[in-house]
Amino acid sequence: MRRAVALVGLFGIIGAGMSLALLPATGTVAAPKAERTYLxxxxxxxxxxxxxxxxxxxxQIVADAWCESxxxxxxxxxxxAKPEDFTGSTPRQASAPVAEQPLAITCGG
Known part of the structure; x- marks a missing residue:
């Protein structure tokens, strides 16, 4: 009796594995995003x-990780970042110190 149960279980596992291997790919790959620059x-x-x-x-490692995230x-x-990319992009109070120059990372598709 144990052998019969073991064989049924084995054939069930093999059948499940084969059915997953034979299923067609769905092809639902996310479309790549457009190129974008982050400050x-x-x-x-x-x-x-x-x-x-x-x-x-x-x-390069840090920039790639940022883009992937x-x-x-x-x-x-x-x-x-170039000064024309960030100057005047946010309102600044007169008493606030001038911030350090921001970094720019351009991410592709």
Missing amino acids: IPAGDGYGVADCISSKSECG QGHRAATAYGL
Whole structure:
């Protein structure tokens, strides 16, 4: 009796595995996002400003990780943001100190 139950279980596992292997792929792949540039404050608290601003090897790793966390594939460019990209983008009080130059990460598809 035990052998019969074991064989039924074995054939059930094999049948389930084969049915999953033979099923067609659904093809529901998420469409890639359009290229986008993100501005990140240099003093964001994560300590990545040195890597990204100096264009060192760790900068590519950090930029790729940032893009992946935002739903993109990889970073196409990174570094210090150009002044025309961020000047006047947020209102600043007269008594507030001038912030450090933000970082820019451009993420592709």
